[in-house]
Amino acid sequence: MFYLKTNSFSGLHKKLATACILSVLVLASLYCSTAQKAKSNNLQPAIVSRQDWNAATAKPYKEHIPIRITVHHEGTKLLATDDAAKKIRNIQKWGMGPDRKWTDIPYHFLIAPNGIIYEGRDVYTVGETNTEYDPAGHLLICCLGNLEEQPVSNEQLNSLIALIAYVSKKYSIPIETLATHKDHSAQTTCPGKNLYRYFQDGYIRSAVEKLLNK
Ligand SMILES: [Zn+2]
Structure with missing residues (x-):
């Protein structure tokens, strides 16, 4: 018991x-x-959603998996005080219009001169280009403005670095793939010499690596 x-x-x-x-x-x-x-x-920066910039609905997409990061400038002058959301709506309207007949805005992300980041097309869809390279597999980031002519603001540069670190980690894209439009195409000076110099001297890459290793 x-x-x-x-x-x-x-x-x-x-x-x-x-x-x-x-x-x-x-x-x-x-x-x-x-x-x-x-x-x-x-690492996630603040990103203005498509809904918040009033994007039009995209047409059916061609899908892909992003395996490299490619940076552009938009190529027309835009100042920090200008209405970037309006500019982005116009880029989408032009791209989806009779001129290009694209399915959506050509880039996956866009960054205004004041540093605000905007959501572009679905990351898992192939972007668009006017040049000869095939954008399949490229995650496209566009800095608004003409960075051949106007300087890159600190805000835009810092947001670009933050966004590259974020997408590199989120989509498992090795930082070694980071390049610009002109690295893939002989037909353009994009992303403009005032931004390109930060790729040439390794400033952007080392700043991104610092964020990723934190
Ligand atoms: Zn470009």
């Missing part, structure tokens, strides 16, 4: 101990996954 009683008592303890260990494990794994999530998301 005593033996049985002890046995059932210790059995209860065992169950309680197991329950405690399991709860601790569940809590620990929840904490870890939350911490991990926070870590993988902490």
